[in-house]
Amino acid sequence: METTPEVLRYAAFSTTPDGGNPAGLVLDARQLDDAGMLAVAAAVGYAETAFVTEHGVDGDPRRSRVRYFSPIAEVPFCGHATIALAIALSARDGAGSFTFETPVGPVVIETAGDGADITAAFTAVEPQLATFDDGVLAELLGLLGVGQPDLNPAYPPRIAYSGNWHPVLVLADRTLFDSFGFDPDAMRRLMDAQGWAATVAVLYPIADGEFEARNLFPVGAITEDPATGAAAAAVGAYLRILGLVEPPSRILIHQGRHVGRPGLLTVDIPAAGGGIVVSGRAVQIPAATDHG
Numbered sequence: 001m002e003t004t005p006e007v008l009r010y011a012a013f014s015t016t017p018d019g020g021n022p023a024g025l026v027l028d029a030r031q032l033d034d035a036g037m038l039a040v041a042a043a044v045g046y047a048e049t050a051f052v053t054e055h056g057v058d059g060d061p062r063r064s065r066v067r068y069f070s071p072i073a074e075v076p077f078c079g080h081a082t083i084a085l086a087i088a089l090s091a092r093d094g095a096g097s098f099t100f101e102t103p104v105g106p107v108v109i110e111t112a113g114d115g116a117d118i119t120a121a122f123t124a125v126e127p128q129l130a131t132f133d134d135g136v137l138a139e140l141l142g143l144l145g146v147g148q149p150d151l152n153p154a155y156p157p158r159i160a161y162s163g164n165w166h167p168v169l170v171l172a173d174r175t176l177f178d179s180f181g182f183d184p185d186a187m188r189r190l191m192d193a194q195g196w197a198a199t200v201a202v203l204y205p206i207a208d209g210e211f212e213a214r215n216l217f218p219v220g221a222i223t224e225d226p227a228t229g230a231a232a233a234a235v236g237a238y239l240r241i242l243g244l245v246e247p248p249s250r251i252l253i254h255q256g257r258h259v260g261r262p263g264l265l266t267v268d269i270p271a272a273g274g275g276i277v278v279s280g281r282a283v284q285i286p287a288a289t290d291h292g
Contacts, residue, residue, distance in 0.1 A: 005029060007044055009287075010084035013227035013255075013263035013280040020256060020263035021227035022285060023081035024049030025088050029067075034074070041069035047217055047225050050081035057101055062093070066100040071220045075197055076103045077163035079122065079229015079278055086111050086120040087282040104163045121268075121279035122229070127237025128161040136194060140167060143187055144180050144202070152205065155244065162233035162276055164198035170205065177204040177214070178258070184218030191218070201231045206254070209245075211235070213255040226256035227263035229278045236267040236276035247271040 005026045014020025024044035029037060029051035041049040047070060054065035066085065068078040086098050086109040095111040095118060109122045132140075137157055141147055151157060155170035171177045180202075191200065199215035206212050213235070217225040225231075232253050239245045253265040268277040 005032065005040065007040060007049070008088055009044070009046075009285040010088060010282045011261075011263075011285055012080035012084040012087075012282040013229070013265050014261070015281050015283055017283055017285040019226075019261050020280075020282070021080040021225060021261065022046045023078070023084040025081070025085050026051045027085075027088065027092075028055070029053050030055075037067065037069050038072075038074070042071040042220075045071060045220065047219065047222055048075055048078040048081045050078065050085045052085070054101075057099075060099070062097060063099040063101065064089075066102050068102070073197075074103075075164070077107070077125075077230050078198075079124075079163070079231070079233060080225075080227050082107060082109060082122050083120045083229055083278075083280050084282045086122070087118045088284070090118050090120070091115075102163075107163075116283065119279055119281055121277050123277050124162040124230070124233035124237075124275040126275055127234070127241065129238060129241040130159040130161070130165070132157055132159060132167070136190075139190060140169075140200070143182050143190065144169075145182075146171065146176065146180060150176055155203070155205075156242070158238055158242070159196075160201075160234035160238040160241075162237045163230045164234070165196055166198055166231045166234040167196060167200045168203065168235060168238045169201070170203045174204055177202070177212070182216065182223075184223045187216060188218040199225050199228050199231050201228070201235060203235065203253075209250065210252045210254070212257070213253050214258055215255065224259050226259050226261035227265060227280075228255065229265060229280070232265040232267050232278045233276040236269045236278070240269050240276070245269055
């Protein structure tokens with residue numbers, strides 16, 4: 001009989017178990033097939049669970065093959081689960097450099113610190129940027145109940161890639177940013193039709209180099225993601241490619257307030273020739289406080 005693997009639960013981009021974005025972690029998923037990983041992710045119920053499907057790739061004890069599943073499907077890449085996994089492995093194996101072989105390519109994660117004070121940073125894959133089809137943009141804005149005049153004119157709407165494709169919208173009004181809502185079923189249909197496997201990132205600039213984000217992710221009982229590392233990398237890509245920051249630069253993204261799990265993501269944007277670097281903390285969620 002197949003044994004059920006141990007699942008750890010971590011809150012990423014937070015220093016408290018009730019903040020940031022919870023991720024499931026299976027440090028040894030060698031015995032699980034695709035259906036088994038999907039079943040575990042569904043049982044965990046978090047936005048994503050990361051599975052280490054191979055240890056010691058090419059004989060390197062700090063290189064692992066990693067896959068990510070939401071409760072309904074495999075996801076090509078997940079930033080917050082990557083941060084959580086690197087910190088869990090650092091707690092077990094010591095801080096330093098890890099390489100995760102993911103469906104989008106190798107991702108290098110640097111960790112530093114010890115005990116409960118470990119920070120992890122991953123370098124995302126080479127970024128890309130695409131424009132919206134006018135009809136798709138109109139449909140997306142309509143689902144949010146906003147129009148083109150509600151967008152911040154300094155930040156044009158685009159679809160940014162840094163491991164996953166993320167639509168990026170920047171609103172001009174704080175009240176509208178805080179109050180907009182959407183039909184999760186209709187949003188899911190649009191996202192599936194467009195092949196947006198991760199989140200729709202909606203931002204509001206709160207200070208120079210600081211944004212607040214709401215990342216829309218309708219899956220199961222979830223409608224918004226509390227902290228999205230892949231989307232943070234995509235936002236960094238968006239800012240660099242459009243020339244909206246002068247790299248090298250650092251931006252801070254606050255996320256999760258709207259779903260009661262505030263967190264902080266740090267994004268470092270190199271001038272060129274490399275991926276965006278996203279960093280943060282993570283903390284294990286004790287079983288007694290796990291409500292996922």
